[in-house]
Amino acid sequence: MICTPTFGLMIRYLLKRLLSLCISLAVASLVIFTVIEIAPGDPASFMLGMNAQPETLAALRSELGLDVSKPARYLAWVGGLLQGDFGTSYTYRTPVSDMIAARLWVSMPLALYALGLSTLIAFPAGIYAAARRGKAGDVGVMGATQLGVAVPNFWFAMILVLIFAINLRWFAAGGFVGWEQGVLTGLHALTLPAIALALPQAAILARVMRSALLDVLGEDYMRTARAKGLTERQALWRHGLRNALIPVLTIIGLQFSFLLAGSIIIEQVFYLPGLGRLVFQSISARDLIVVESVVMLLVFSVILVNFLVDLAYAAVDPRLRARA
Amino acid sequence: MNRNLILGALLTSVFLLSALVSFVWTPFSHTAMDIPNKLQGVGGAHLLGTDHFGRDILSMIMVGARTSIAVALVAVGIGMGLGVPLGLWAAAKRGSLVDEIIMRGNDLVFAFPSLVIAILITAIFGASAINAIIAIGIFNIPVFARITRGAALSLWEREFILAARVAGKSAARISVEHILPNVTNLLIVQGTIQFSLGILAEAGLSYVGLGAQPPTPSWGRMLADAQTMVSIAPHMALVPGFAIILTVLGLNLMGDGLRDALDPRLRVTRK
Numbered sequence: 001m002i003c004t005p006t007f008g009l010m011i012r013y014l015l016k017r018l019l020s021l022c023i024s025l026a027v028a029s030l031v032i033f034t035v036i037e038i039a040p041g042d043p044a045s046f047m048l049g050m051n052a053q054p055e056t057l058a059a060l061r062s063e064l065g066l067d068v069s070k071p072a073r074y075l076a077w078v079g080g081l082l083q084g085d086f087g088t089s090y091t092y093r094t095p096v097s098d099m100i101a102a103r104l105w106v107s108m109p110l111a112l113y114a115l116g117l118s119t120l121i122a123f124p125a126g127i128y129a130a131a132r133r134g135k136a137g138d139v140g141v142m143g144a145t146q147l148g149v150a151v152p153n154f155w156f157a158m159i160l161v162l163i164f165a166i167n168l169r170w171f172a173a174g175g176f177v178g179w180e181q182g183v184l185t186g187l188h189a190l191t192l193p194a195i196a197l198a199l200p201q202a203a204i205l206a207r208v209m210r211s212a213l214l215d216v217l218g219e220d221y222m223r224t225a226r227a228k229g230l231t232e233r234q235a236l237w238r239h240g241l242r243n244a245l246i247p248v249l250t251i252i253g254l255q256f257s258f259l260l261a262g263s264i265i266i267e268q269v270f271y272l273p274g275l276g277r278l279v280f281q282s283i284s285a286r287d288l289i290v291v292e293s294v295v296m297l298l299v300f301s302v303i304l305v306n307f308l309v310d311l312a313y314a315a316v317d318p319r320l321r322a323r324a
Numbered sequence: 325m326n327r328n329l330i331l332g333a334l335l336t337s338v339f340l341l342s343a344l345v346s347f348v349w350t351p352f353s354h355t356a357m358d359i360p361n362k363l364q365g366v367g368g369a370h371l372l373g374t375d376h377f378g379r380d381i382l383s384m385i386m387v388g389a390r391t392s393i394a395v396a397l398v399a400v401g402i403g404m405g406l407g408v409p410l411g412l413w414a415a416a417k418r419g420s421l422v423d424e425i426i427m428r429g430n431d432l433v434f435a436f437p438s439l440v441i442a443i444l445i446t447a448i449f450g451a452s453a454i455n456a457i458i459a460i461g462i463f464n465i466p467v468f469a470r471i472t473r474g475a476a477l478s479l480w481e482r483e484f485i486l487a488a489r490v491a492g493k494s495a496a497r498i499s500v501e502h503i504l505p506n507v508t509n510l511l512i513v514q515g516t517i518q519f520s521l522g523i524l525a526e527a528g529l530s531y532v533g534l535g536a537q538p539p540t541p542s543w544g545r546m547l548a549d550a551q552t553m554v555s556i557a558p559h560m561a562l563v564p565g566f567a568i569i570l571t572v573l574g575l576n577l578m579g580d581g582l583r584d585a586l587d588p589r590l591r592v593t594r595k
Contacts, residue, residue: 028435031432280532
């Protein structure tokens with residue numbers, strides 16, 4: 001089993017994808033490092049103020065690793081990243097990785113929560129629309145998604161606050177108590193932000209789901225399924241859905257990175273202590289090493305998720321392995 | 325007739341017209357503060373009410389439309405101006421190293437959401453509407469490169485292109501004279517969609533303070549101002565929100581309608 005040609009092909013595909021993942025990450029890190037290097041100002045003199053002694057300045061510069069050449073600093077930065085060491089914050093003098101880890105515990109669950117909600121809304125909506133294509137139900141769902149795509153998520157978040165927090169008082173208008181109070185309390189606090197993030201994404205996903213299903217419905221094997229006596233609905237559930245999942249999976253993968261970036265904006269509406277607030281505080285404090293690290297983390301997650309989607313794709317559809 | 329196209333064109337014209345009219349006339353000055361008349365509701369002397377400084381919201385919406393159009397339009401221009409030539413080039417050299425480099429470069433840029441680009445640029449140069457344009461524009465480049473390449477690839481297999489090659493035309497000439505005119509429809513449709521996405525992105529960036537700065541009026545900034553007022557003056561949030569939704573909806577409907585109108589073949593396959 002393990003030595004079949006297919007398995008060899010799979011390994012080759014995996015290695016090829018892995019290599020391109022490494023190259024992407026290397027180039028992305030180089031781009032981010034170079035862009036941040038363009039920034040005017042010396043972090044050490046910014047930290048110590050205008051009247052700093054030259055000796056203290058030099059000492060701090062060497063402590064921060066600023067006194068070596070740029071290529072050496074880049075290598076040191078990347079080397080640190082590989083070991084989970086993001087450097088030291090210029091303003092707080094604490095490890096950047098600790099600051100990011102604390103914020104990730106808000107942003108990551110929020111993005112996952114939103115992704116779950118979006119899938120939960122989009123799948124039934126897309127399947128329903130495809131099954132009733134051209135009829136009133138389809139037109140209704142498609143009209144709703146057309147509207148959903150046009151709604152800015154941060155505006156929708158404000159409206160949710162107005163209705164469910166201020167008027168109905170079902171939720172707090174903002175802030176986050178932390179997971180120490182229990183998982184349910186935490187999830188409750190993230191519910192409105194997750195809905196706000198999920199809805200526009202669900203609209204896109206429902207449209208993709210519908211059109212993927214409609215594409216599949218025209219295939220020969222669907223005709224065969226109907227010819228062997230399955231009803232339209234049985235054919236859709238048993239054969240159509242599985243094949244339509246492939247493009248849908250890609251979009252879900254893409255959406256995760258958009259949700260992580262989107263949560264940066266939504267966090268502003270709900271005053272959540274996530275990556276977004278960290279990055280905006282760091283921009284105004286000119287704590288560029290934190291900005292650099294958060295950006296690298298976001299870009300890394302996009303590249304990694306796309307890589308995983310590609311792998312999932314190949315696992316589902318052997319034709320893709322062969323083509324690669 | 326095509327209902328999407330008509331409704332979309334109608335909404336889009338309202339949006340474009342209000343921006344144009346704002347150059348010569350607005351109901352009130354969009355910057356004039358009138359504290360005694362602050363937080364007026366919808367209806368009355370100020371048709372869409374006033375904000376917490378007593379500024380006329382309708383006038384601010386009209387002037388803000390200019391910012392949205394300028395940012396989104398230039399961003400589409402950047403995306404097309406760089407993306408289309410790259411896509412044509414990649415297709416002309418299909419399968420070569422150039423093609424591979426352009427496509428991998430595309431993938432790389434795709435890994436930087438426009439918000440992330442905006443964060444990077446702002447961290448270095450400070451916030452401004454120009455940053456928003458650059459951030460959204462960069463994000464548009466791979467979008468246009470990819471669809472241009474995709475459409476051009478299938479055109480290169482067609483017989484009229486073969487005829488042009490037999491006639492001795494260079495790949496560059498064929499790309500400009502024969503491929504480009506045949507992908508224009510596709511580019512118009514995609515341009516409309518990216519325009520609407522640009523308006524959403526600009527609003528988001530201005531809302532978090534990475535886009536247009538005071539005194540430049542912007543719908544996103546109006547929403548940021550509205551946030552602390554939302555419980556006492558909901559119209560401050562509702563009016564700019566509806567302006568964004570109607571504009572984006574109009575552009576999307578127009579894009580769908582244009583696609584159907586420009587390419588009758590799609591109408592059949594989409595059903």
